[in-house]
Amino acid sequence: MSKIIYVVNRKEIISDSEVNQISKICNTITANNIKASSAKTFKDDKIAYGLSNPSNLIEMNSSNIFFGQSFGSLKNWDKLDEPSPDGNYVIFRTDEKKIQIISDILGSKALWYYFDDKKFIASTSQRAIIQYLGNFEFNKRIIPWMLCNGLLGPGESWDANLSLLPPDSVLTLDRNTWMTTINSNPVSFKPNNKLDRINQEEFNNLVQSVLSELKLDYSKWKITLSGGYDSRGILYSLKRKDCNNVTINSLTWGLDKNQSIPGNDAFIAKKIADKLEIRHSFFQTDFSTDESLDNIITRFLENGEGRIDHIGGYMDGFKIWKTLFESGVGGIIRGDEAFGSYNFISEYHLKNFIGLTLPEDYENLKSEIFFSEFNVRYPEQLKQKSTESTDAWRDRLYQQYLIPIFLSALEDIKQPYLEQINPLLSRRIIHFVRELPDHLRTEKKIFKNYVNHFKPSFKYARAPAIESKVEIFRDKSMVKLITTELESNTANLIFSEKFIKTVLSQIQMKSGENNKSGSLISNLKSLIPKEIKKRILKELFTAKIDMNKVAFRMFLIVRMYKLLNKDSKVLSNMR
Numbered sequence: 049m050s051k052i053i054y055v056v057n058r059k060e061i062i063s064d065s066e067v068n069q070i071s072k073i074c075n076t077i078t079a080n081n082i083k084a085s086s087a088k089t090f091k092d093d094k095i096a097y098g099l100s101n102p103s104n105l106i107e108m109n110s111s112n113i114f115f116g117q118s119f120g121s122l123k124n125w126d127k128l129d130e131p132s133p134d135g136n137y138v139i140f141r142t143d144e145k146k147i148q149i150i151s152d153i154l155g156s157k158a159l160w161y162y163f164d165d166k167k168f169i170a171s172t173s174q175r176a177i178i179q180y181l182g183n184f185e186f187n188k189r190i191i192p193w194m195l196c197n198g199l200l201g202p203g204e205s206w207d208a209n210l211s212l213l214p215p216d217s218v219l220t221l222d223r224n225t226w227m228t229t230i231n232s233n234p235v236s237f238k239p240n241n242k243l244d245r246i247n248q249e250e251f252n253n254l255v256q257s258v259l260s261e262l263k264l265d266y267s268k269w270k271i272t273l274s275g276g277y278d279s280r281g282i283l284y285s286l287k288r289k290d291c292n293n294v295t296i297n298s299l300t301w302g303l304d305k306n307q308s309i310p311g312n313d314a315f316i317a318k319k320i321a322d323k324l325e326i327r328h329s330f331f332q333t334d335f336s337t338d339e340s341l342d343n344i345i346t347r348f349l350e351n352g353e354g355r356i357d358h359i360g361g362y363m364d365g366f367k368i369w370k371t372l373f374e375s376g377v378g379g380i381i382r383g384d385e386a387f388g389s390y391n392f393i394s395e396y397h398l399k400n401f402i403g404l405t406l407p408e409d410y411e412n413l414k415s416e417i418f419f420s421e422f423n424v425r426y427p428e429q430l431k432q433k434s435t436e437s438t439d440a441w442r443d444r445l446y447q448q449y450l451i452p453i454f455l456s457a458l459e460d461i462k463q464p465y466l467e468q469i470n471p472l473l474s475r476r477i478i479h480f481v482r483e484l485p486d487h488l489r490t491e492k493k494i495f496k497n498y499v500n501h502f503k504p505s506f507k508y509a510r511a512p513a514i515e516s517k518v519e520i521f522r523d524k525s526m527v528k529l530i531t532t533e534l535e536s537n538t539a540n541l542i543f544s545e546k547f548i549k550t551v552l553s554q555i556q557m558k559s560g561e562n563n564k565s566g567s568l569i570s571n572l573k574s575l576i577p578k579e580i581k582k583r584i585l586k587e588l589f590t591a592k593i594d595m596n597k598v599a600f601r602m603f604l605i606v607r608m609y610k611l612l613n614k615d616s617k618v619l620s621n622m623r
Contacts (some may be wrong), residue, residue, distance in 0.1 A: 049103040049378070049466050051077055052115055052172040054140050055178060056147055057094040058226050060166075067091050067098075069619055073179045074100035076618055079351055079464035081370050095142060100173075107377060107469050114142040115172070116157055117379075117469040119476075120261045132218070134258075134475040136468070138172065147221040153233075154386065155215030155452030158355075158460065162210055163228060168221050170213075172463070174206055174353050175615050184616040185209055186609060191542070192424045195601050196410070196593065197403040198357030198517075199453055202427050206354065206612055215452045235448045237440040237484040247484060251494050258474045259285045266296045268378040269469075273298035273328065275316030275509025277314040277492065277499045278383030282471065284502040285328035287324060299380075301361060301368055302513020316506055323504050333514055341525050346609070352461035354608035357455065357601055360514040362461065369465035379467035384455050386447045386473065387481055387563045388439075388489025395592055402445045403454050404430065410593045412554075419548040439486035447478070484524040521596035522558045529605045530555070539606045551602065554595035 053070060055062070067089050076088030077100050084101035095111045107114035116137025124130040128141050132150055138159040141152040149170045151159055161170040162177050171177050178184050187208040193201025203212050213219055217232040240247070250481040259282065271286075273279045286294045300317040307314045307330060314330060321328030336344060344365045351366070372380075399405045406424065407413040430449060432441040451473070452553035459468050481489065488494040520526060533539060534548050 049101050049373075049463070050106060050115070051100045051171070051173045051176065051463060052097060052113065052138075052140075053096040053169065053176040054149075054172065054221075055095070055180065056168040058166050058168075058223075060094070061537055062091050062092075062094055062096040067088055067096050069180065070096055070098035072619065073176050074098040076179065076615075077173055077175050077350075077464075079369070080347060081366055082373050082465065084464070092347065094146075097140070100176075101464060103467060104379065111140070111142045113246065115139070116152070117467065118263075119258055119471060119474050132475075134215075136470050136473060138213075140170070145223055147223060147336065149213060149219045151215055151217050151452075152473075153216045153478050154473050155213070155217075156384070156456055156459065156470055156473055158452070158456045159213040160205060160210045161213060162555055163221075165226065168228075172460075175350075175612065176208055177210055177617045178598075178612055179618045181209075182616055182619055183209075184576045184612045186542075186612075188422060189424055191605065192406055192419055192422050194357075194605055195598050196405045196407060196413070196602055198597070198604075199403045199457065201424075202404075202430060202449060202453065206608060215448065235444050235446060235482075237436075237482045240483045244485075244488065247488060248494060248497055251480060251484075252498050253468050254477060254480055255281070255472070255498060256285055256288070259471055262469075262471060264381075264469070265378070266294050268376065269296065269381055270329075270372070270377055270379075271296055271381040272383065273300050273317040273321060274383070274513070275311075275313040275320075275506075276383075277496055277508065278321065278385050278472065280383075280502075280506075281495065281499040282381060282383050283320070283324070283326075284499070295326075296381075297327040297329070299329040299331065299368075299372075300513060303515055304334050306375060306511075306513045309511070311507070311510040312513055313509040313511065316509050317513075320506055323506075327579075331364070331368040331371070333361050333364045333368070335363045335523075336367065339365050341529060345529070348461070348610060349604070349607055351464050352457065354604055354611075355457035355460055357517065357597075357604055358458060360517055360520055363515065363520065366465075369462055373465045376416050377466055379469060380462075382459075382468055382470050384451070384470040385472060385492075385495065386443070386451060386478060387492045387495040388484075389446055389492070391490060392442065394589075398442055398445070400591075404445065404593075410591050412592045412595075413598075416547060416550070418544050437486055439490055443481075443489055473486060483588065497537065497586045499501070517600075518594055518596060520613045521556065521600045522556050524557055527555060527557045527596075527598070530599050533603045533606050534599065537608060539602070542605060543602060548602070551595055551599050555571050555599045556596060 071087045071089050078084035088099045088102040090097050092111050098138035109126045114125050114137060116135055118133050120134050122133055125133050126141055128143055128146055128148055137152050138157050141148040143213045149159060159170060159172060160174050160177060169177050185208045187206060190200045190204045193199055214232045215417055217227055217230055219230045221228050271283055286296060298321050300314050300316045306312040309315055318328060348359050348362050396409055407419040
């Protein structure tokens with residue numbers, strides 16, 4: 049629901065004028081389709097902060113702030129150098145000598161910061177910092193990452209002067225020397241030698257313990273329910289007697305037609321809710337006819353700050369989140385987890401899943417001269433270690449990169465409307481998972497075992513409820529919007545004319561007719577055994593990226609370039 053900007057001056061006392069600026073910024077970054085609460089500000093000597101659309105779920109103690117949700121005790125959360133609590137959060141701690149900003153174990157909430165010889169600024173919003181500074185310096189390093197993955201990339205920001213606090217980290221600012229240090233706990237997997245049966249029992253008890261300790265007013269929270277394992281595991285756990293059989297409502301969103309398709313997320317979620325006798329809501333994400341596509345995309349970029357290209361769940365123009373906000377829903381319980389992942393047939397398929405590919409990985413991008421100027425390389429800290437199994441490397445990338453970069457970006461999009469909690473990302477659970485042998489993490493075996501013992505049982509979904517990105521990017525109105533933007537003068541400031549023409553010449557447009565041959569091929573594929581499909585894919589596969597994806601991501605970059613330049617002038621325009 050809220051976003052925060054936190055400002056520390058080195059020498060100057062914070063003025064009333066600066067507090068007013070912070071307030072204006074907070075009111076600017078709220079969602080434009082709701083009547084948000086007025087900004088809340090605080091000032092104390094050389095420190096000031098502001099909260100946009102403030103929520104009563106935020107813990108505040110003078111200049112100390114716990115921004116998020118905890119699992120269990122919050123004792124001493126505001127004491128400097130105390131161990132970090134369990135939860136999904138960012139924390140701000142202060143005293144006369146030091147400032148500390150803290151991320152949770154997997155960086156589930158992004159925290160950006162700016163530091164120079166006069167000021168230290170930290171915020172959950174890049175836009176807020178850029179507005180406060182009155183300056184935007186476009187970071188070209190994001191271009192290869194965004195075009196290949198639809199993400200900003202490892203540790204990158206839209207602005208070259210902003211940094212992202214790594215997961216499980218404490219940044220300390222010494223207020224006397226005006227120097228910063230960052231202490232980050234490493235991600236490492238050290239398998240234990242316990243019997244599988246013992247690991248399973250301990251895992252089951254731990255998950256149940258974490259969920260039973262949630263201190264939520266369930267009348268104001270909803271669980272996002274799909275047809276998969278994650279949300280089902282949370283829901284069934286909360287309905288157990290030792291969790292007080294809590295009364296909780298659920299919701300699912302997606303295309304309207306998918307409610308009646310067996311095997312779809314939307315169809316199965318409704319069956320589960322009906323069987324457990326809980327109130328379930330379905331929200332359509334079909335393209336809204338109430339406002340223009342241009343307005344929907346603008347809201348998507350303003351709310352999520354362009355960190356990710358996953359627009360499929362928001363084509364309704366954010367009606368879901370407006371409705372939930374206006375009906376008094378305070379937050380949603382999500383099933384994001386880090387229990388392991390799949391067996392990938394190649395390093396490329398792993399990197400593609402995680403979101404870590406570069407132009408050199410694609411047959412139709414690697415020879416493009418345009419990318420030669422960036423000199424972006426795969427980060428050393430994300431490469432496989434000599435002592436690390438492939439499975440451990442896979443799951444380390446999931447925890448070290450996918451969650452703080454990908455899943456955190458998805459959370460950002462909804463943050464202007466309500467709070468979010470991911471109990472399966474508990475510090476205690478993550479530490480336990482890092483001590484499991486590889487085979488219990490592969491295919492999420494240990495968690496699937498946990499969920500499968502619950503009754504009543506249901507089949508698991510085979511298809512998501514929302515529209516695929518490629519289908520959206522090939523829509524006639526979307527292609528027209530993309531083409532117009534990429535032919536603009538602003539696009540030529542970012543991309544070469546030759547590269548723009550190359551991409552536009554290869555994009556496709558939906559005909560609007562049902563693709564019967566595509567459905568037939570899909571059905572035939574489903575009959576081929578999994579191992580045979582893997583073997584064929586490994587031998588014949590050549591990586592090529594869909595040019596409609598590339599075009600939309602170029603469009604996204606151009607739009608964010610315009611938005612952030614506009615943001616940098618917000619305060620001067622208000623004077």
